[in-house]
Amino acid sequence: MAEDMAASVYPPPPLPSPPTTQLPLNLSAPPSPSPPAIPSASATQIPSTLNTLASLDLDSSSEDAPGQPVLLSRIYKSKRIELSDDRVSAASNKGYLMVRATHGVTSGTWSFEVKIVHLGPTGHTRLGWATNWADIETPVGYDAYGFGYRDIDGAKVTKAWRDKYADEGYGEGDVLGFYIYLPNGEQYEPKQPNKGMPLHVQVPKKTQKTPDPVPGGFEYPMVLAYAGSEICYFKNGLCQGSAFEDIPGGRYYPAASMYTEPGNPNCIIKFNFGPNFEFLPQDFGGLPIPQPMSMVPHHAYEVKNEGPTENAIAG
Secondary structure, eight states: OHHHHHHHHSOOOOTTSOOOOOOOOOTTSOOOOOOOOOOOTTOOOOOSSOBOOTTSOOOGGGSOOTTOOOOEEEEEEOTTOEEOTTSSEEEESSSSEEEEESOOBSSEEEEEEEEEEEOTTTOEEEEEEEETTSOTTSOTTSSTTEEEEETTTOOEEETTEEEOOSSSOOOTTOEEEEEEEETTGGGTSOOGGGTTSOOOOOOOOOSSOEEOSSOOOOOOOOOOBOTTOEEEEEETTEEEEEEEESOBSSOEEEEEEEEOOTTSOOEEEEEEOSSSOSSOOSOOTTSOOOEEGGGOOOOOOEEETTEEEOSOOOO
């Protein structure tokens, strides 16, 4: 009898194939649903709705893979900022919080666009460039690691100070261009011993500056600045002038911060990393013509004791 039962559970393999072994069926357990698909090593699955990804265990190695386009980072953003499925739009209905792109640059001339999709009665934005040392729980320009362009009056902001810049602000429907020129940037980027450590920059105070509501007051030791570097902003294809020059060394990422008072609809913006821009400026005022941020190549993350090295281009 035992031999008959064993034969019924473990039928002999067909000849002439080599013998195989089958696992016994668990007849006492009810059928279980199919297990979820396991994401491949080259990509991370994300939910199909706007999300903050607070519940996902993401690390630097899963941010993106070779060949993937430049997108908004799911890691280097405030958890309270929501991203669209395609990771080119961002939304927030909280205080000023930051999100930045997956790829940064240390050398060359680069540009991207941002469209103001929705502000509402209380929405505001500060958009621009930020290094990998910028605090993502603050607006762009809160510290010396970010250089922002403010919607309310078109002011420029860095180190929690705002200066008069453009003749007017911007609003819903406007398309803003962001230009950065980093000549010989590999000479000025902080070296390996400083990776993962806070770097500060001494920014000389100028006259006629207005203090920003965001608190500042930090002391910044000196680091090298990009000699001849420049940041310019555009509004619907028109250059608003030179905003910042001789900026500190570092890796610069497209960055955005948004603000909305509680109980109001999200403030929404949409990035365009190129190569097809809605407004392609015809005049860069003698500065080099930029490449679109979409052309920045992928660089693998390198995680060491000193801290992470992120997507960037040098040289």
